[in-house]
Amino acid sequence: MTDTTPAAAVQLWNARYPIGTPVTAYPGVRPEEGEGERLATRTRSEAQVLGGHTAVVWVDGHGACIALSHVDPVQSADTYTPPAPYRRSDGALCCPHTTPVAPGSCDDCWDLVKWDAVDTAPSA
Numbered sequence: 001m002t003d004t005t006p007a008a009a010v011q012l013w014n015a016r017y018p019i020g021t022p023v024t025a026y027p028g029v030r031p032e033e034g035e036g037e038r039l040a041t042r043t044r045s046e047a048q049v050l051g052g053h054t055a056v057v058w059v060d061g062h063g064a065c066i067a068l069s070h071v072d073p074v075q076s077a078d079t080y081t082p083p084a085p086y087r088r089s090d091g092a093l094c095c096p097h098t099t100p101v102a103p104g105s106c107d108d109c110w111d112l113v114k115w116d117a118v119d120t121a122p123s124a
Contacts, residue, residue: 009055009068013047020044022074025059025066040074 004012017023021043028036045058047068056065 006049006053006055010047010049013055013057013068017043017047017073019046023057023059024072024074025062026070027062027064027066030070043071 023041023043025039025041026036027039030036031038039059039061041059041061043057044060045065047055047057050056050065055068057068057071058065059071
């Protein structure tokens with residue numbers, strides 16, 4: 001999630017992801033922070049602010065709430081609905097977002113992330 005207030009994060013999450021949304025949850029630490037549990041599951045509650053300081057949601061298969069920063073929505077290519085296209089200021093037909101690029105995103109958005117996949121490190 002972005003740097004925002006917990007209440008704003010909860011409002012945004014609940015507007016985008018209904019109860020039952022498939023997610024990958026990391027109850028302890030995210031993979032980029034260390035080794036921990038990874039759950040392929042679904043939400044079983046709306047998100048809410050815990051203790052006035054942390055945006056959380058409850059998921060199937062785990063007894064405690066998990067911070068939204070440790071929950072990633074999963075949307076398969078089979079169920080993904082592409083966003084409505086629009087024309088960028090440079091005239092390119094584009095989808096209304098560039099990040100994250102997902103199945104159904106326009107070619108111009110995909111072009112923006114292709115450079116991230118290029119290894120620019122000098123070879124040994």
